[in-house]
Amino acid sequence: MLVSSVRAGLLATAATTFLATQAFAQDAFDLDTIIISGGLSPIDAAKYGRASSVVTAQDIKNRGITTVQDALRALPGVSVNGSSASMTGLRIRGGESNHTMVLIDGVLASGADEGYSLSGLDAANIERIEVLRGPQSAFYGASASTGVVNIITRKAEPGQTGRASLEVGAGTSASVFFGHRTEGGGISLALSSSDDRGYDASGDGGEKDGVRRDTAILSGDIMAGKDLKLGFSIRRSEEKFDYDETAWAATDAASYIIDDPSKYSERDEITANLFAEYSMMGGRLEHRFALETTRYDQSYDGWAPSKTRADVAKYRLSYGLDGPVDEADHLLNFLLEKEEKSSSTNPGYSPKATSVALEYRGSLANGLNVQLGARHIQNSTYEDTTTWNVGLSYFLPQSGVRLHASAGTGVVDPSYFELFASSYGYSGNPDLTPETNRSFDLGATFPIFADRGSIDVTYFNETLIDEITDIPTGGGTYGFINQSGKAKRQGVEVSGDLQATDLLALRMGYTYIDAENPDGSVETRRPRNELTLGATYETFGGRGSVSADLRHVSGNYDKQGWGAGAVEKLPAFTTLDVAARYDLNDRVTLTGRVTNVFDKETSDTWGYANRGRAIYVGLNANF
Template identity: 55%
Template sequence: MSLTNPTARSAVSVTTFITVSAIALAAATAAPVMAQDSTTDFALEDIIVSAGLTPIAAARYGRAATVLTAQDIADRGLTTVQDALRAVPGVSVNANGHSFTQVRIRGGEANHTLILIDGVRAAGGDAAYVLSGLETANIARIEVLRGPQSVAYGSDASAGVINIITRKSEGSGFSYGGKVEGGAGWSASGYLAYRGAQGGVALGFARMQDRGWDYSGSGGERDGIFRRTLTLSGDHAVAEGLTLGFTYRRSEEDGDTDATALVATGPGDYVLDDPAAQTVREEEGGQIYADYTTPDGRLSARLGLERTRLTQEINSGAPTDQDSRATRLRLSYGLDGPVATGAQVLSLLLEDEHDSSTANPGYDRDTRSVALEYRGTFDSGLDVQIGARYDDNSVFGNAVTWNAAAAYTLDNGARLHASAGAGVVNPSYFELFANAWGYVGNPDLDPERNRSVDLGVELPLGRGVVDVTLFQERLEDEITAVATGPGSYSYVNQSGTSLRRGVEVSGRYDATDQLALRLGYTLLDATNPDGSVEIRRPRHQLSLGATWTSADGRTTLDAQALHVAGNADTQFWGSYATKELPSYWTVDLAGSRRIGDNLRLTARVDNLFDAAHSDAWGYAGRGRTAYVGLGADW
């Protein structure tokens, strides 16, 4: 059922989440039997939580994926999600300064990658989520799935999905800790968690104030960012097989920006130092859910209610409030045994989603969806995943998406994997209903449609492994702006195909018991239907890393090098032509030393050699910066 009453929509509020969390905490501290969630039958390192309608073992998954664990993040000294993603194959990170960062997977647009936080959409129902100062504090893992994932996640998962999973309560009893860091700014974070016999609750917070740098590169005012984040989660086993739970996240951000010149002659005078330019963002999202598993484990179900709100204000202008709500029911049946351990599982998803935006208060959008997914593991070493989905959209064309994937493990340990599928991206509010700045929307737009195929092999190499994947993506009905007269524009689904193809390589190798090496490389060819190059999609991206751990395990040193080449962008001056940006190398260092059982000292230097670099014409990248910190865990 679609909820369209504004009063009813506002009922799922901060108060609701706080009330639920209080109940969960009371229940957790009073209980005598251990609760299990849908992933506790596996070690988290061995599964991919986001890989469809139910979690799946990584070795059985036929699609290309990368998982960054909390240990990976800590070893590399990564403090923001966007920096954590820069070394992932198939992923390009482009920043217009410090407060506007977009992520693209396999050459897709920024809004073709769906970003989730604890399985909930991070963007409030429209366009791409901007990764600005999103910190890694209290993040348990980041899962990056490449290729269409619309069967499980609907629109915007056309090129891939990034699921950011926050830290939850684990173990038994209380756990707590935190970290403070200073350098070119400061940050502080902490967490408090409790797990009892029937459930648990976890609270995390983070504050970060970064002085930033001058985006214009003219040595003017620093463009900094200040972000505050609160996360809360809990679960409680109310009866045998039945668990109730929730997640909640709120973040507030103030960021400085710079202005752009109406008339410029080069990159040096396109971005102008502007001390008054600023953006303000408030993000709020979460879910309330119920998990049920029958006593024999053959049937499992999850009913979830989700909501995301995103409010943005630019340069003291009128704020825009986006709101997305969804109700999801997932049923899974083990055809030959329990869902958690059976070889064959069939899943059904029913979904109702509603989103709105104050930018277009007269229009709301509703989507009702049904999806079916089959997963099978066979004695021959073959694993398959097949799924299909139908979206019934209220204000634009309906959509059918599908995917199929397979993995096969040979006797020598090599693993072959392949996938194909189709994903969609819905038109945005502005594209549908615009009436500003000379733009008039087109309500007859259809969703953009992406078809993908990839083929890869994972090869064991003694103490290491390397994975090579070939991919091709074909985007049709791409939405583009067109001139309708002098100074007037609208949008159309353009004819032809935007082609993206390339190679992704990832590898790791334990050179010794103490030294681990890693590699990531992407070769990408991304073109428009007319053959012109797509902007902000580097042709070459290479990452090289090494982590050394002392024999006693107390000291860790890490080095990360990143090379970007063949990145084109539009120059907003002169002929307004698309030109290639200079290639660059950056090197980051990080280290930590554990003191006693609970304390650790940390230090890091970003852009060690102070290399000049830029992801977009006119915007200067950050120079060398250094930080030291102190962390603790109990």
């Protein structure tokens, strides 16, 4: 199996790599590139009018981050929580987890119509993580209602590149990367394996619930002609994680979770894409055609897996109105997209969607940047939808302040379970309509301390209509309806960074959110306050660094799974993580990190405990 073979091979390869004496030194990452996937084609972040964040490979390196969920926790507007490390949901601006689209190299991470669980998704061999906040359906389609997370993996760089890592402690992980690039193209192979031995999610000292994941990524591209580029990427990931049962007759949090070593789940993920890019008219007209597929299988306790699949075909035409596409101040993008999904739970359920999208970008002489977009989706199973988006960015040259604002709509289609459920006491409702999110935000980015840093403050306001919810239908059974009324969410996002001295870099993020259901009750698992403070200090004579990250969470509500199912506030908590790195020589770096340094008891969900203190040491090598 991939799980055992990749893990064994990785551990052997990583250990051997550290003994290698011949190497090709490469600067692994280009930190000056600030281009994000914020539209139908990539866009300069300085001209982007919507709220966004980027986690770079250097951020991941400095902070000792090993999982995507940990990388996202420090970002404003983003809430990462769940019942355990193996069942972690992602919410942006108070939306549900299925209101955020998760992509890996631009391809849907899950073929299912539910939210993607980050679980053991590791940060090894990631170039950057882009987070786009607010409705993105005009550019990305249904499910991008409150935001998009695009995880971009590392690709080959000029010359020959190699990298390996090995870490042990509360868990064991290893990764290797090989890349080769010339003017004619490049190819890369990335392998990673992690065995997180876990912790007791019930918090009572019982058996540990671990997560094991193995991933292989093969990517390549070639210039088939002067103006024709062909490329591909294929990713395979297998995961197995433990989980605990819940007691239906529980009377409190302590008795709610039952330790059961026999409970486990297995996931098999495949994402792949094949693309061709052709440039003509001196670069003024560009065509891009892509085929993408996602296969996502998940089973529990050895039973037959549920198999979901998504297949997408895309054609994009880009035309520079006043010059080559990559230099034009005025750009038009046109997209035609066809998508089909399927699920083994009902072979007859195969929703199809055909989308047409348009985008205009304009950079005006007075410092104003405009981005307009619209998409119409024709659905085979539910109502057709039309979404739009407007983004504005205005730079004030004398003060250095950048103003930004956006408005738009997003949609989320009903899930298979909500439409056709006939199990666990639930009955589906085939008459459900898509949920619609309406949003606007206003913000400004201010330079501070003579441009040694910046701070961004953004106010957002979102309104969800036709929210889908379950309702009791008598006798312990449930159904689904589109709620009347509006679910309102508003808040403030703050992010900042400062190069305080030549050696000390500071960072911060803060989110305040007020999220209510249509009936005025508080939305669960949306902490009202999330604050992160971090610092990285270059030390050891320039051969290493020390980082510390503090996280505070308060005002988090959750529904209790016992008694009357009351919604109650969870205790606030503050945790501290530290990480350090030291260059043993030009090729090998010693790393160490401690999470939850003070071993605080924390919880995101009633009845479930978060991890206590954990210690790790490792080695990274470039060759």
